[in-house]
Amino acid sequence: MLDRDALWYRVGGDGALLADIIDLFLEEAPRLVAELRLALAQDDKPRALRCAHRLRGASGDLSALRVTALAAQLESLGRQGTWEQADAFCQALDTEIARIQPVLGALVRKKAA
Amino acid sequence: MKILIADDDPITRRLLESSLAQPGHEIITTHDGQQAWETLQRMGEPPPLLVLDWLMPGIDGLELCRRVRKTPELQLAYVILLTSRSHREDIVEGLEAGADDYVTKPFNPNELRARISVGSRMMKLQRTLADRVKELEGALQRVSQLQGARPTG
Numbered sequence: 001m002l003d004r005d006a007l008w009y010r011v012g013g014d015g016a017l018l019a020d021i022i023d024l025f026l027e028e029a030p031r032l033v034a035e036l037r038l039a040l041a042q043d044d045k046p047r048a049l050r051c052a053h054r055l056r057g058a059s060g061d062l063s064a065l066r067v068t069a070l071a072a073q074l075e076s077l078g079r080q081g082t083w084e085q086a087d088a089f090c091q092a093l094d095t096e097i098a099r100i101q102p103v104l105g106a107l108v109r110k111k112a113a
Numbered sequence: 114m115k116i117l118i119a120d121d122d123p124i125t126r127r128l129l130e131s132s133l134a135q136p137g138h139e140i141i142t143t144h145d146g147q148q149a150w151e152t153l154q155r156m157g158e159p160p161p162l163l164v165l166d167w168l169m170p171g172i173d174g175l176e177l178c179r180r181v182r183k184t185p186e187l188q189l190a191y192v193i194l195l196t197s198r199s200h201r202e203d204i205v206e207g208l209e210a211g212a213d214d215y216v217t218k219p220f221n222p223n224e225l226r227a228r229i230s231v232g233s234r235m236m237k238l239q240r241t242l243a244d245r246v247k248e249l250e251g252a253l254q255r256v257s258q259l260q261g262a263r264p265t266g
Contacts, residue, residue: 009221028123054122057122057124057125
Protein backbone atom coordinates (compact mmCIF):
# COMPACT_ATOMS: atom_id res chain seq x y z
CA MET A 1 0.00 0.00 0.00
CA LEU A 2 3.06 2.24 0.37
CA ASP A 3 5.97 2.30 -2.04
CA ARG A 4 8.72 3.10 0.46
CA ASP A 5 11.52 3.14 -2.09
CA ALA A 6 9.72 5.65 -4.29
CA LEU A 7 8.96 7.78 -1.25
CA TRP A 8 12.57 7.79 -0.04
CA TYR A 9 13.73 8.61 -3.53
CA ARG A 10 11.28 11.50 -3.76
CA VAL A 11 12.62 13.08 -0.57
CA GLY A 12 16.21 12.35 -1.61
CA GLY A 13 16.83 10.42 1.63
CA ASP A 14 16.07 13.55 3.68
CA GLY A 15 14.42 12.37 6.91
CA ALA A 16 13.28 15.84 7.97
CA LEU A 17 11.61 16.43 4.63
CA LEU A 18 9.97 13.00 4.84
CA ALA A 19 8.61 13.82 8.31
CA ASP A 20 7.31 17.15 7.01
CA ILE A 21 5.39 15.69 4.09
CA ILE A 22 4.03 12.84 6.21
CA ASP A 23 2.73 15.39 8.75
CA LEU A 24 1.18 17.41 5.94
CA PHE A 25 -0.42 14.31 4.45
CA LEU A 26 -1.85 13.06 7.75
CA GLU A 27 -3.38 16.49 8.26
CA GLU A 28 -4.49 16.95 4.65
CA ALA A 29 -5.88 13.53 3.69
CA PRO A 30 -8.64 13.18 6.35
CA ARG A 31 -9.54 16.83 5.84
CA LEU A 32 -9.94 16.27 2.10
CA VAL A 33 -12.17 13.21 2.60
CA ALA A 34 -14.31 15.23 5.03
CA GLU A 35 -14.55 18.08 2.53
CA LEU A 36 -15.38 15.58 -0.20
CA ARG A 37 -18.26 14.20 1.89
CA LEU A 38 -19.52 17.71 2.60
CA ALA A 39 -19.32 18.65 -1.09
CA LEU A 40 -21.26 15.51 -2.01
CA ALA A 41 -23.89 16.24 0.66
CA GLN A 42 -24.27 19.75 -0.75
CA ASP A 43 -24.32 18.42 -4.29
CA ASP A 44 -21.29 20.56 -5.12
CA LYS A 45 -19.78 18.37 -7.84
CA PRO A 46 -16.95 20.67 -8.92
CA ARG A 47 -15.74 20.89 -5.33
CA ALA A 48 -16.03 17.12 -4.87
CA LEU A 49 -13.98 16.66 -8.03
CA ARG A 50 -11.33 19.09 -6.77
CA CYS A 51 -11.12 17.17 -3.48
CA ALA A 52 -10.69 13.84 -5.26
CA HIS A 53 -8.02 15.40 -7.47
CA ARG A 54 -6.15 16.92 -4.54
CA LEU A 55 -6.31 13.65 -2.66
CA ARG A 56 -4.89 11.84 -5.65
CA GLY A 57 -2.06 14.37 -5.90
CA ALA A 58 -1.23 14.34 -2.18
CA SER A 59 -1.28 10.55 -1.89
CA GLY A 60 0.69 10.29 -5.13
CA ASP A 61 3.43 12.44 -3.58
CA LEU A 62 3.54 10.01 -0.65
CA SER A 63 3.44 6.93 -2.94
CA ALA A 64 0.42 5.79 -0.94
CA LEU A 65 -0.61 3.54 -3.78
CA ARG A 66 -4.05 2.37 -2.65
CA VAL A 67 -5.23 5.82 -1.61
CA THR A 68 -4.01 7.16 -4.96
CA ALA A 69 -5.79 4.40 -6.86
CA LEU A 70 -9.07 5.02 -5.02
CA ALA A 71 -8.86 8.80 -5.43
CA ALA A 72 -7.96 8.44 -9.11
CA GLN A 73 -10.90 6.11 -9.71
CA LEU A 74 -13.29 8.45 -7.95
CA GLU A 75 -11.91 11.44 -9.87
CA SER A 76 -12.27 9.63 -13.15
CA LEU A 77 -15.86 8.53 -12.36
CA GLY A 78 -16.65 12.07 -11.25
CA ARG A 79 -15.36 13.50 -14.51
CA GLN A 80 -17.84 11.23 -16.27
CA GLY A 81 -20.55 12.49 -13.92
CA THR A 82 -20.90 9.13 -12.16
CA TRP A 83 -21.15 9.79 -8.43
CA GLU A 84 -23.39 6.88 -7.34
CA GLN A 85 -20.56 4.99 -5.65
CA ALA A 86 -18.98 8.08 -4.09
CA ASP A 87 -20.05 7.18 -0.54
CA ALA A 88 -18.48 3.74 -0.81
CA PHE A 89 -15.29 5.38 -2.11
CA CYS A 90 -15.23 7.79 0.83
CA GLN A 91 -15.54 4.87 3.20
CA ALA A 92 -12.77 2.96 1.44
CA LEU A 93 -10.59 6.09 1.53
CA ASP A 94 -11.17 6.48 5.29
CA THR A 95 -10.19 2.86 5.85
CA GLU A 96 -7.12 3.11 3.69
CA ILE A 97 -5.95 6.38 5.26
CA ALA A 98 -6.45 4.91 8.74
CA ARG A 99 -4.44 1.86 7.69
CA ILE A 100 -1.55 3.83 6.27
CA GLN A 101 -1.34 6.26 9.18
CA PRO A 102 0.67 4.00 11.53
CA VAL A 103 2.86 2.84 8.65
CA LEU A 104 3.79 6.44 7.82
CA GLY A 105 4.15 7.28 11.51
CA ALA A 106 6.57 4.39 11.97
CA LEU A 107 8.69 5.65 9.06
CA VAL A 108 9.15 9.00 10.79
CA ARG A 109 9.89 7.40 14.16
CA LYS A 110 12.38 5.02 12.62
CA LYS A 111 14.21 7.95 11.10
CA ALA A 112 14.17 9.93 14.34
CA ALA A 113 15.46 6.98 16.38
CA MET B 114 18.07 32.78 -10.46
CA LYS B 115 14.53 33.47 -9.25
CA ILE B 116 12.01 30.64 -9.57
CA LEU B 117 8.31 31.17 -8.91
CA ILE B 118 6.29 28.14 -7.81
CA ALA B 119 2.48 27.96 -7.92
CA ASP B 120 0.73 24.91 -6.48
CA ASP B 121 -2.31 24.55 -4.25
CA ASP B 122 -1.10 21.31 -2.65
CA PRO B 123 1.06 21.94 0.46
CA ILE B 124 2.89 18.61 0.05
CA THR B 125 3.85 19.31 -3.55
CA ARG B 126 4.91 22.84 -2.56
CA ARG B 127 7.17 21.47 0.15
CA LEU B 128 8.69 18.92 -2.26
CA LEU B 129 9.18 21.56 -4.95
CA GLU B 130 10.88 23.93 -2.53
CA SER B 131 13.27 21.29 -1.27
CA SER B 132 13.98 19.91 -4.75
CA LEU B 133 14.85 23.34 -6.09
CA ALA B 134 16.65 24.71 -3.04
CA GLN B 135 20.26 25.13 -4.11
CA PRO B 136 22.84 27.89 -4.17
CA GLY B 137 21.93 30.49 -6.76
CA HIS B 138 18.19 29.75 -6.63
CA GLU B 139 15.77 32.14 -5.02
CA ILE B 140 12.38 30.46 -4.65
CA ILE B 141 9.14 32.38 -4.46
CA THR B 142 6.25 30.15 -3.40
CA THR B 143 2.61 30.91 -4.14
CA HIS B 144 -0.48 28.90 -3.18
CA ASP B 145 -2.64 29.30 -6.26
CA GLY B 146 -2.91 30.92 -9.67
CA GLN B 147 -4.39 34.16 -8.39
CA GLN B 148 -1.60 34.69 -5.85
CA ALA B 149 1.00 33.76 -8.47
CA TRP B 150 -0.43 36.27 -10.96
CA GLU B 151 -0.57 39.06 -8.37
CA THR B 152 2.98 38.30 -7.24
CA LEU B 153 4.26 38.34 -10.82
CA GLN B 154 2.64 41.68 -11.53
CA ARG B 155 3.97 43.22 -8.33
CA MET B 156 7.58 42.16 -8.82
CA GLY B 157 9.94 44.76 -10.24
CA GLU B 158 12.10 42.10 -11.80
CA PRO B 159 9.91 39.08 -12.55
CA PRO B 160 11.41 35.60 -12.16
CA PRO B 161 12.79 34.04 -15.35
CA LEU B 162 11.61 30.54 -14.31
CA LEU B 163 8.04 29.57 -13.45
CA VAL B 164 6.84 26.17 -12.21
CA LEU B 165 3.05 26.13 -12.40
CA ASP B 166 0.58 23.47 -11.39
CA TRP B 167 -1.95 22.81 -14.13
CA LEU B 168 -5.05 22.22 -12.04
CA MET B 169 -5.62 24.95 -9.46
CA PRO B 170 -8.83 26.61 -8.34
CA GLY B 171 -9.42 30.05 -9.87
CA ILE B 172 -6.68 30.84 -12.35
CA ASP B 173 -5.22 27.49 -13.41
CA GLY B 174 -1.76 26.83 -14.80
CA LEU B 175 -2.93 27.01 -18.43
CA GLU B 176 -4.60 30.39 -17.97
CA LEU B 177 -1.55 31.66 -16.08
CA CYS B 178 0.63 30.54 -18.98
CA ARG B 179 -1.51 32.43 -21.46
CA ARG B 180 -1.40 35.60 -19.33
CA VAL B 181 2.36 35.33 -18.94
CA ARG B 182 2.83 35.11 -22.72
CA LYS B 183 0.67 38.19 -23.25
CA THR B 184 2.62 40.29 -20.74
CA PRO B 185 5.69 41.97 -22.28
CA GLU B 186 7.82 41.85 -19.09
CA LEU B 187 7.05 38.17 -18.60
CA GLN B 188 6.71 36.71 -22.04
CA LEU B 189 10.29 35.47 -22.21
CA ALA B 190 10.01 33.53 -18.92
CA TYR B 191 10.63 29.80 -19.06
CA VAL B 192 7.47 28.01 -17.95
CA ILE B 193 7.27 24.42 -16.71
CA LEU B 194 3.77 23.03 -16.20
CA LEU B 195 3.17 20.42 -13.52
CA THR B 196 0.52 18.01 -14.62
CA SER B 197 -1.01 14.86 -13.24
CA ARG B 198 -2.37 14.17 -16.69
CA SER B 199 -0.22 12.45 -19.22
CA HIS B 200 -2.49 12.29 -22.24
CA ARG B 201 -0.87 13.56 -25.36
CA GLU B 202 -3.69 15.98 -26.14
CA ASP B 203 -3.30 17.58 -22.71
CA ILE B 204 0.40 18.06 -23.23
CA VAL B 205 -0.21 19.65 -26.62
CA GLU B 206 -2.77 21.96 -25.01
CA GLY B 207 -0.23 22.95 -22.37
CA LEU B 208 2.49 23.66 -24.90
CA GLU B 209 0.07 25.62 -27.05
CA ALA B 210 -0.88 27.75 -24.06
CA GLY B 211 2.77 28.81 -23.94
CA ALA B 212 4.48 26.31 -21.63
CA ASP B 213 8.08 25.48 -22.53
CA ASP B 214 8.08 22.12 -20.81
CA TYR B 215 6.04 19.91 -18.50
CA VAL B 216 6.66 17.50 -15.64
CA THR B 217 4.22 14.79 -14.63
CA LYS B 218 3.18 14.50 -10.97
CA PRO B 219 4.21 12.89 -8.72
CA PHE B 220 7.43 14.36 -10.03
CA ASN B 221 10.87 12.84 -9.92
CA PRO B 222 13.14 15.42 -8.20
CA ASN B 223 16.13 14.67 -10.41
CA GLU B 224 14.04 15.04 -13.55
CA LEU B 225 12.63 18.34 -12.31
CA ARG B 226 16.10 19.66 -11.47
CA ALA B 227 17.38 18.60 -14.89
CA ARG B 228 14.52 20.39 -16.62
CA ILE B 229 15.03 23.47 -14.46
CA SER B 230 18.68 23.56 -15.47
CA VAL B 231 17.67 23.40 -19.15
CA GLY B 232 15.41 26.39 -18.51
CA SER B 233 18.10 28.17 -16.58
CA ARG B 234 20.58 27.65 -19.44
CA MET B 235 18.06 29.01 -21.93
CA MET B 236 17.43 32.07 -19.78
CA LYS B 237 21.16 32.76 -19.43
CA LEU B 238 21.65 32.45 -23.18
CA GLN B 239 18.75 34.76 -23.75
CA ARG B 240 20.19 37.33 -21.36
CA THR B 241 23.64 37.12 -22.96
CA LEU B 242 22.05 37.61 -26.35
CA ALA B 243 19.99 40.58 -25.16
CA ASP B 244 23.10 42.17 -23.61
CA ARG B 245 25.04 41.65 -26.84
CA VAL B 246 22.26 43.25 -28.89
CA LYS B 247 22.23 46.23 -26.53
CA GLU B 248 26.01 46.54 -26.85
CA LEU B 249 25.80 46.45 -30.63
CA GLU B 250 23.03 49.01 -30.66
CA GLY B 251 25.17 51.27 -28.50
CA ALA B 252 28.16 50.80 -30.79
CA LEU B 253 26.07 51.56 -33.85
CA GLN B 254 24.73 54.68 -32.24
CA ARG B 255 28.26 55.87 -31.46
CA VAL B 256 29.31 55.20 -35.04
CA SER B 257 26.45 57.21 -36.44
CA GLN B 258 27.14 60.02 -33.96
CA LEU B 259 30.76 60.07 -35.09
CA GLN B 260 29.68 60.12 -38.70
CA GLY B 261 27.36 63.01 -37.94
CA ALA B 262 30.16 64.92 -36.17
CA ARG B 263 32.60 64.42 -39.05
CA PRO B 264 33.26 67.73 -40.78
CA THR B 265 31.82 67.61 -44.24
CA GLY B 266 33.38 68.94 -47.34
